[in-house]
Amino acid sequence: MSTTAYASSSTFAPVTLADGATVPGVGFGVGTAHFGNDGPELVETIKTALKVGFRHLDGAESYKNEESLGKAIAEGGVPREELYVTTKCGAGLKDIPSSFDGSLKKLGLAHVDLYLIHWPQDFPKPGYPTIEQAWKQLEAIRDSGRAKSIGVSNFRVRDLEKILAIPDLKHRPAVNQIEFHPFMYTAGEELYQFCKKHDIVIEAYGPTSPAFRFDGNRGEFDGVLAKVTKAVAARAGRDKVEPSQVLLRLAAQRGTIVITTSGKDWRMKEQLAAGALPELTQDEIDELVKAAKPAPQRAFMKHMDDIETEF
Numbered sequence: 001m002s003t004t005a006y007a008s009s010s011t012f013a014p015v016t017l018a019d020g021a022t023v024p025g026v027g028f029g030v031g032t033a034h035f036g037n038d039g040p041e042l043v044e045t046i047k048t049a050l051k052v053g054f055r056h057l058d059g060a061e062s063y064k065n066e067e068s069l070g071k072a073i074a075e076g077g078v079p080r081e082e083l084y085v086t087t088k089c090g091a092g093l094k095d096i097p098s099s100f101d102g103s104l105k106k107l108g109l110a111h112v113d114l115y116l117i118h119w120p121q122d123f124p125k126p127g128y129p130t131i132e133q134a135w136k137q138l139e140a141i142r143d144s145g146r147a148k149s150i151g152v153s154n155f156r157v158r159d160l161e162k163i164l165a166i167p168d169l170k171h172r173p174a175v176n177q178i179e180f181h182p183f184m185y186t187a188g189e190e191l192y193q194f195c196k197k198h199d200i201v202i203e204a205y206g207p208t209s210p211a212f213r214f215d216g217n218r219g220e221f222d223g224v225l226a227k228v229t230k231a232v233a234a235r236a237g238r239d240k241v242e243p244s245q246v247l248l249r250l251a252a253q254r255g256t257i258v259i260t261t262s263g264k265d266w267r268m269k270e271q272l273a274a275g276a277l278p279e280l281t282q283d284e285i286d287e288l289v290k291a292a293k294p295a296p297q298r299a300f301m302k303h304m305d306d307i308e309t310e311f
């Protein structure tokens with residue numbers, strides 16, 4: 001039974017993974033704006049996110065702030081079973097079992113809900129496991145019950161194919177966490193369709209990047225986003241919605257779990273409310289994608305456009 005003093009206010013529908021787990025449809029990220037910030041200020045920010053209604057927290061070993069995340073979870077007033085907690089192995093990929101133990105210890109948790117390999121680029125390097133060996137280590141962690149689900153992040157089709165081809169594959173990746181917004185739809189279409197076909201749910205990070213992250217040279221995109229935002233607001237019976245809210249709504253509409261973040265409680269509320277906005281029409285989506293084409297395509301992880309290099 002819930003003992004939470006304040007309820008989740010998320011308007012994003014939960015998403016069910018192929019392994020049967022249910023994930024809150026919007027997550028609060030502890031990277032990007034909070035990267036390297038590990039202390040009382042971040043603890044308060046995460047506690048604020050819980051207070052306004054986030055129940056899904058997205059951390060990583062490489063964000064160097066798992067202790068603050070753990071402290072916020074311990075002090076946040078939300079029972080553990082009502083929270084969905086992710087962490088990722090990045091800096092520790094040479095020794096995943098030790099890295100995972102360290103993450104759980106820093107978080108102060110007996111288990112995480114989702115454990116991800118943060119990126120694939122290190123695997124050809126000396127001293128690292130192969131992708132296949134790394135995945136078997138994640139399977140063992142899942143079988144120990146200390147990670148309820150396992151997945152990957154920033155994996156291309158060819159990286160995912162290596163996992164799916166493991167002869168004694170026991171657990172498939174439940175998610176692939178990738179940058180996902182209209183600037184990515186064209187370049188990312190093959191990966192999107194591959195994940196869909198193989199029941200790998202996409203977690204969309206950087207979903208609002210086109211609204212604020214790319215400076216200049218957005219050309220037609222700004223105009224189209226403003227137009228679509230106005231139309232969505234009109235369908236919602238509202239004077240105004242934020243373009244970033246429209247991008248969050250769009251990510252959910254494309255079937256992804258949306259990972260966003262903020263340091264401000266009013267923006268967190270705005271983010272949680274975005275799931276209730278009316279759907280974008282196919283014409284509106286097409287217009288956004290078309291207008292996005294001349295703009296920068298990707299804010300993170302440029303290797304995603306390198307379809308040749310073998311990791």
Ligand SMILES: NC(=O)c1ccc[n+]([C@@H]2O[C@H](COP(=O)([O-])OP(=O)(O)OC[C@H]3O[C@@H](n4cnc5c(N)ncnc54)[C@H](O)[C@@H]3O)[C@@H](O)[C@H]2O)c1
Nearest residue numbers: 029030031032033153205206207208209244259260261262
């Ligand atoms: N797996 C990975 O490699 C990877 C990479 C990047 C991010 N992530 C995860 O995803 C989380 C969210 O990523 P993100 O920060 O790119 O998400 P996002 O695109 O939603 O951006 C959130 C940021 O945008 C700001 N913002 C939102 N609307 C705005 C507006 N209208 N005007 C100005 N600023 C606005 C917020 O204040 C916040 O700082 C990260 O914290 C991390 O947990 C993972």
Ligand SMILES: OCCc1c[nH]c2ccccc12
Nearest residue numbers: 031032035060062063090300
């Ligand atoms: O996941 C957020 C982006 C990211 C990728 N690799 C990192 C290493 C350190 C901090 C952030 C990142």
